[in-house]
Amino acid sequence: MNVLEVRGLSKSFGGIQAVSDVSFDLGEGEFLALIGPNGAGKTTCFNMLNGYLKPDRGSVKLGGRELIGVKPRRIWRMGVGRTFQITETFRSMTVLENVQMALISHHRETGNLFSRATRMHVDKAMSLLETISMADYANRACSELAYGDLKRLELAVALAHEPKLLLMDEPTAGMAPSERIALMALTAEIVARERLSVIFTEHDMDVVFAHSHRIIVLNRGELIAEGTGDEIRANPHVQEVYLGGGTVFENTGATADA
Amino acid sequence: MSFYFAQLLTGLANASSLFLISCGLSIIFGVTRIVNFAHGSFYMIGAYVAYSTITTLDFGILGFWGGVIFASIVVGLVGLLVEVTILRRIYHAPELFQLVATFGLVLIIQDLTLAIWGPQDYLGPRAPGLDRAVRIFGEPIPEYDLALIVIGPLVLAAIWVLFHRTRWGVLVRAATQDREMIGALGVNQAWLFSAAFMLGAFLAGLGGALQVPRESVNLQMDLSVIGQAFVVVVIGGMGSVTGAFVAAVLISVLNAFAVLLFPQISLVLPFLVMAVVLIVRPYGLFGKPGSGHGPAAEPEQPMRLMSKGEAGLLAVFVALLALSPLFAANYTMVLLIDLLVATLFAVSLHFLMGVGGMVSFGHAAYFGLGAYAAALGVKFLGLGMIPAMILGPIAGGLGALLFGWFCVRLSGVYLAMLTLAAAQILWGVTFQWQEFTGGDDGILGVWPASWAKSNQAYFYVAFVLCLGGIWLLQRVAHSPFGYTLRGGRDSAIRAEAIGINLKRHQWMGFTLAGAVAGLAGVVFAFSKGSVFPDTLAISKSVDGLVMVLLGGIHSLAGPILGAGVFVLIEDWVTKLEFWRFIFGVIILVVVLAAPDGVAGGVSRLRGLFSRRTKDGEAAQ
């Protein structure tokens, strides 16, 4: 059964067609990459999935329920977690408190005026931090963390309400190559264990080919190819688009080996 | 028809002078992100210097315009001095901290002006050559009005040329849009800021100097103009000079016609217009999203619960306070009651600003609503003290519920300005509606019940209510609700992405802060026995801001320390002549020495001390 069904998604900004008639499905437990050169419409597409942009046309169904027109926070409540291209965390809180906040929100306790927030859901939050190997950092201030750690923290926050679907916008942007591999390996492991479905956008082709089950390629707002890593690598249309964009796939393999 | 045309010209002449006053404020904000309270003071200096120059030189036309330019240059240099010696040192302090510094400047400049020019008003000469009226379609129009109608657009054009045709101007515009980028391009940001500030001050001085032929030069000029200038800048969009021009025309022309139909409306009209504009266009007519935000604040440390030692210390302090009626003098009780009220007010404002990230320039509105609700309850319903006291927080909360609904839709400085508009509208209604609120004569006879009549007894009433309110807000700050507000302040996007309806939480936070401010207002009303519109005036809101920012916004103890320092300094310093000057200097010293407020200064001192002792131990 498909977790997500996207049909005919279109969006234009002032006459420029940013996304045009994109359709695809996402199966349970699937790890789907959304790629394309700059300006291909990845981010627009992504923001329509998570409710930040309203498409001109099309539908997005999560387990049969329409997501279009639903506010981002409601989409989250329907079981969709997300991470950001540039990390968004609560900087004045500790690592643990960031995770606790997601749990408090999940249990609909944000209107509580008298309990001590720091004493709530501690065990569950610690176990989430353990899954991303950050238990030792629990009481560190978020503002002191290295960038890669913030990325991992976001992952823990995104997993707090046990989502069915995870949306990750350039999960490895701004990280050192070794960190990228480690983060995506961790994500893949969690996804496999929890039977999550994931859609992520990514610039780094190593990450894409190493971890995705399936790849969707966008160019100028249109879906131009869909398939496994090998299929995409062999696709002449994709080659042409990416060569035009200056990216050469052959080279990336070498980096991954290094 | 000719009548309405003449009325339009009158409006346009006012628009020009309003534009001249406001455009400098907009430039300063656009480049430096400083909300410059001292802009009205620059305007006042411009008027005084121009008056003195013109009357001393007495050169006719040349002397007049020479005096105007000379005054503008003097004010520009004063601005430069202020920027280089004070503001430059605190650009990296938390957002809005500069506001307190400029407020200190307002006080200093008031007393300096009084010392130099004396207390009397001066009516300057009319502009030579433009001292009569001409008839247009049979209606008399002052020539100077026509001159102003020309000067306003001329200045606008000059600024446009400066910004679009010179390298400096291009850099200023770039800085208005993206400050970090200017730094990255290797431009000397410090001098860019200084120059922009000087230009802004120069324009304020020009605005003041050009008012000399229209009105008397007096010591109230600074504060009477600053509110209007804020309104114009906000309606136009902060940082937009063209916007300021359009806004000035909008307000002045509307007012020129509105007084024909509703003579009472002038006081609230600008604020009504501002409220409507901000609700429809949250960044003003020409403002861009994001331009309302200041520099990224220093990361704040996570909150922690008190250690055993600290809790013990606090308990001792509270116990001492509780026992103070046994040993303190009668007047000390009065001072302590004032201190408790100020602290509760500051804590409620801090809850809104520090915890909720919503800066309010009009928090006194809810303080005043509480005070008035209690006073009206006593006056019209004949309520006793306790029932009337219950009305206060309810009224404060309801007022905040109503205005908060609009305010939380905005953020940053725009939110602050809408709170200011709300407070000014409420103040205007209270001030003018004599039948119901008593107008400026206020409501008298709001004294405590007979059992609480003595200062000692009323101290306990204040003690219980204020400490209760402070305890409540501290408790809430540590609760999931408080954490949610703090989270929303850190990252609205993240809050939304974990399923939080941030606006609704902010709205409720706004309401809670309003209700607690209302409680403070009630305690205040019964301690003074009377309530006047001053309780919801801007100056009261500014007092609150100064307390919170002096204390340090990043600490829950900040507002408590800030209120304490503020009330004690005020009580002591107002006994002196030229107390405003001294108070202003104290504010500047605190601002420069402890840019993270008293609480921040204390914790840094403690850090320094513990390091010293460690060093000392190591040396042994």
Added chain:
Amino acid sequence: MINRRDIFAGLAAVSMLAGAGTAMAQDSIVIGEINSYTGLPAFTVPYKKGWELAVEEINAAGGINGQMLEIISRDDTGDPATAIRIAEEMISKENAVMLFGTFLSNIGLAVSDFAKQNEVLFLASEPLTDAIVWSSGNKYTYRLRPSTHMQAAMLAERAAELDAVKWATIAPNYAYGQDAVKAFKSELLKLRPDVEFVEEQWPPVFDIDAGSAVRALEAAKPDAIYNVTFGGDLAKFVREGSLRFLFEDRSVVSLLTGEPEYLEPLGDETPSGWIVTGYPGADIDTPEHNAFVEAYRAKWDEDPKTGSIVGYNSILSIKAMLEKAGSTDTEAMLAAMEGLEVAESPTGPFVYRAADHQSTMGAYVGNTELVDGAPKMVDWVYADGAEFLPSEEEAAKLRPAE
């Protein structure tokens, strides 16, 4: 670089000096005085000079009943709440036997209510509001200066003599302006039932849009105008009005405009022939007033203003009261205040009416004129306050029951 410690040391020294003045002189009568010295220095500084002169004269002549007068004076910062706190401090800490002063009506009212609650005598020197002796009057509060109602009535009497039938009014939109218009209307209609009021302008106080207001008045084509604006608003109104010929062929009656504080800043733009209440200063030629002017000039090297005479008369009132009471006990002082007669003052004798606690000190009514380039009041007469007050029986009814 400035050393912070030096600044604090300096501040501490200043505060000690300031505190030193209050500790001395057990043998004196301590009286608390509160006014808006920083907020409205143009009005309160001459007032302070007036009462300081009187205190100096009294003490030089041996004080009152053998005791020196000692005044503790404080700035209320323009805020009623601060005024209350200072009043509290004066009573409980400085042992002041009574309070006097205040200029702003709201502060006067706040202190008068404080006086009632704390059972202290308060002489409101300057506030004009009618409420302080009538609707909010109390046992402990007396007022010296002729009130809004009295001065409006003085003008109404003159206005009634004019041919004008259609009147327009302009007044700042707050309690003072509203009271002043109401009083003038009712007093004028009593004398001239045939007049009608065709236009009202209510600019915000200290923020008048004078051009628009002038044009709105002009549009109503009134025969005469009643003005209540003052200070900076008045200057703007006068300038815009004369530029636009508003005052041509029209009578103008104007409240308080003859007071030097308001008249002098108008300089050579002073409109001529406005009927005003005020104070002609050194032009008053009575022995008492001449002596006052001479002493005032000698001490301060300037001419007295309205505030000066109010400040001076405040102390004369207090002196008369203390001599009559023979004690500083509040009940004795209250008894002395009732119907207190101040037989000799620069403006002539006046009494504090027992029924409503208003003094009968009057004001001068005359016309504005430029004389040798300087603004003056001419053709003035002294209007005795007693004639413009309701009878004591009527006034008593205006006050709340004790």
